Amino acid sequence: MVSELSSISALVTGGAGFIGSHLTESLLEHGATVTVLDHLESHTPKDIPTQAELIEADVRDTETMDEALHSVDVVFHLAAVVSVARSVEDPIGSHTVNADATLNLLELARKHDVRVVIASSSAIYGQPEYTPIDEAHPIQPESPYGIDKATIDQYARAYHEFYGLETVALRFFNVYGPGQTAGDYGGVISIFKEQAEAGNPITVDGDGSQTRDFVHVSDVVDALLLAARTDHVGEAFNIGTGAETSIAELAETIREVTETDSEITYTDPRPGDIDHSVAEITKAREQLGFDPGLSLRAGLETFLG
Ligand code: UDP
Helix, strand or coil: CCCCHHHCEEEEECCCCHHHHHHHHHHHHCCCEEEEEECCCCCCHHHCCCCCEEEECCCCCHHHHHHHHCCCCEEEECCCCCCHHHHHHCHHHHHHHHHHHHHHHHHHHHHHCCEEEEEEEHHHHCCCCCCCECCCCCCCCCCHHHHHHHHHHHHHHHHHHHHCCCEEEEEECEEECCCCCCCCCCCHHHHHHHHHHCCCCEEEECCCCCEECEEEHHHHHHHHHHHHHCCCCCEEEEECCCCCEEHHHHHHHHHHHHCCCCCEEEECCCCCCCCECCECCHHHHHHHCCCCCCCHHHHHHCCCC
């Protein structure tokens, strides 16, 4: 275990992406040595701080991954195809990147004795049987994406059990914040933000009574940094805030924070939509020392309006 962030050498896969770029910045601010591995399909090298070393590669490139893991203490594995819809269209493509490449990474981490922090997801719980969702909730994903994340979440635990590898799986709930775009998979907050800023209607699916646990990317970065140092390895942790917000309430708050008068429209519900999702974060609080600081309104104010 490395106790001081300033003395660690970290590899961030997907380091040019939404969460990865925030993590990279924070690691550099703490004085860590950072290598970003990213295929730069949706980003350019200038998105990556010059103090970080850049390896432009795909996580499926085993040889490059092997070299990249050679001299680091911890790998934050954030590279993924982050789209439920794309995983339904192309389950094999999603599995190859999200699951196969992660298993490969775990195997390389075993070879080089590197701690692995993986990005798991609340998608592994599917339609929850109860809320708040704790880590003991049944794993019953309802999309290829959720199945891929469940697979790597379990492999992370198993690699600790079988081989003593230091692994931590963070089950992210609905992450939002600066840098997230409404593109292929932006999440509802970035979609509503773009709609409100353009003065277009804010499009709520269904009646808006469905709920989510929105967690700001700066709190997610804190969780990642805690995972790099925790003694509680071989474990999975929910990373949310424990606060539940309806999509109708979210639409209202975004309208207020952006000071627009966009109309809020209600359309057909999204087929298979999860009704209610909110994290029980006691385990992360007690074992990681995770303490999410930003309320949704304060979090939205960091990048809206
Ligand atoms: N949503 C919505 N309008 C949109 C996009 C999403 O009302 O334009 C709703 C969606 O139906 C869901 C919630 O927002 O109930 C969160 O959707 P997102 O895709 O961000 O996350 P997930 O469903 O994977 O938790």
